[in-house]
Amino acid sequence: MTLRAAVLNRALPLTPALLVLAGCGAAPVADAPLSDEAKAAVTRDAGAPKDRLAREIDDLFTKPGLGETRAVVLMVNGKLAAERYGPGYTSDTRFISWSMAKTVTGVLIGMLVSDGLLALDAPAPVPLWQRQGDPRGEITLRQLLQMRSGLRHTEAGDPPYESSEVRMLFLDGRDNMAKWAEEQPLEAEPGARFEYSSNTSVILADIAARALAPSDKPEARRKAVAEYLRQRLFGPLGMAGMVPEFDASGTLIGGSLMHATARDWAKLGEFLRRKGRAPGGEQLVPQRWVEAMVTPSPRSPHYGFQIWLNRPVPGRASEDHPLFPDRAPQSMFSLIGHMGQYVLVSPSQQVTLVRLGHSGTAQRPPMLQQAADVLELYPER
Secondary structure: OOHHHHHHHHOOOOOHHHHHHHHOOOOOOOOOOOOHHHHHOEOOOOOOOHHHHHHHHHHHHHOOOOOEEEEEEEEEOOEEEEEEEOOOOOOOOOEEOHHHHHHHHHHHHHHHHHOOOOOOOOEOOOHHHHOOOOHHHHOEHHHHHOOOOOEOOOOOOOOHHHOHHHHHHHOOOOOOHHHHHHOOOEOOOOOOOOOOOHHHHHHHHHHHHHHHOOOOOHHHHHHHHHHHHHHHHHHHHOOOOOEEOEOOOOOEOOOOOEEEOHHHHHHHHHHHHOOOEOOOOOEOOOHHHHHHHOOOEOOEOOEOOOOEEOOOOOOOOHHHOOOOOOOOOOOOEEEEEOOOEEEEEEHHHOEEEEEEEEOOOOOHHHHHHHHHHHHOOOOOO
8 A cells, every 4th residue: 555545544534334343443454464575676775664665666566457567676876776577587688668769869869969960959961851942951850859840750540550650660661761751741840749759769860870870881870870879878887788779771760679678777767867977977978968858848848858757738637647747756757668668767866767567558557656656755855
């Protein structure tokens, strides 16, 4: 039972039935004893009551209706507070990112801007858009990062194979995903509205490859981006398990297909919590870039540069929000991937919580509430 639920229960009026039970000396229902597995998941650096933390994490794995939790890693004040895996998964298992990859792409673009190879508010350097009279030539890098390019990219379609994401990843765009995504026409004025899009992240990955690769040959593009990420990000962070995927044209599939261990994802979350610093203090991407990443877009207060923000959206019900602004600091932000992949980062609480698994549409809201129960153990500092 969460603290909030316990408080609510204590606040219930004493109905006649409850008075009878009280008169009979009925004791409150006790929580089931914690398993050895639940206790072993919590370290000496828990930063919160260990049994309480063990129970809240255990609920992520065992509570009905939340889906299948496969991995949890909790970092508190830079130290491992808890780590647990479901049956068949270990600390060596690489988990698919799905859309958590978008945030890696956002960091990659930030490094290239810092290197002077790209300009944030200049027209995006996509050759196809530079023809005279093409209105797509007005799209800026900032607008792509904030998912407000105006391109006709429909993330979810009915039927599913009509969605831009599915067509790009698996059907007519699969061999050259960026080309397919870049060929789509405008359906809105650049910058005018927010539309979440995996295709947009692939365009960003293509722009990165063009900035780094010595030629348009697929192997040259793949090698240039892979080496840059390894040397500048994955290596310094110790993300040894990270494996990014590329399409046949050598473009990083920067919207959905990277693989890494739960510990690797925690390291990336901690890197963002530290505003771009490696554990040893090296600044891998400028602090101001991470601050820009977590600044609300003018068209979507709950989205920044390829990352979700725990900010309320006017006119939108809390149950429709991808996070939980009513239960955690608004400074919290998150990598979010398909079917329940989350790296929740709360700088003011000095906490990073990784939850990986498989939760359907109806299971994700209660699962997120359980994750919020974990975070509520840690006060803001």
